[in-house]
Amino acid sequence: MNNALILESKGKKFKLRPKVRRVDPSRGGQPHLEYLWVVDAVSKEKGITLRNETTGNIFTIGLDHIREWLSDPGGSDGFLLLKDQLTLSAGSLYIEPWGE
Numbered sequence: 001m002n003n004a005l006i007l008e009s010k011g012k013k014f015k016l017r018p019k020v021r022r023v024d025p026s027r028g029g030q031p032h033l034e035y036l037w038v039v040d041a042v043s044k045e046k047g048i049t050l051r052n053e054t055t056g057n058i059f060t061i062g063l064d065h066i067r068e069w070l071s072d073p074g075g076s077d078g079f080l081l082l083k084d085q086l087t088l089s090a091g092s093l094y095i096e097p098w099g100e
Helices: 003-007
Strands: 013-017 020-024 028-033 037-043 047-052 058-061 066-070 079-082 084-089 092-097
Touching: 003 037, 003 066, 058 092, 079 084
Parallel strands: 013 079, 020 084
Antiparallel strands: 013 037, 020 028, 037 047, 047 058, 066 079, 084 092
C-alpha cells in the first residue's frame, strides 16, 4: 500500500471495505451499511483518524490496518480496503481483524 497517498488524504471521503456491519442488540444483525468516512487526521506515527458524519463515530487505526486504497468511479474519493471488520453496536464502534 502506498502510505504517501494516505498521508496526503486529510479531508477526503472514503467508502470502507469490508462494509461496516451494524448490530442492533434488540433485533440482531442488520445489513452492512454504506457510509462515507472523512479523514480527520493522518500521520505515520499515529495512523489515520476517520470520522463518520452520519453516525458521529470516530476511530483511529494504524496505517498497517489499511490493505490498499482504490479509486471510486461512484463519487467518493476512493475505497479503503481494510484488514479489519468494523461493527457498530449500541452507539459504539468495534474493530476486529478480518481474514479473507
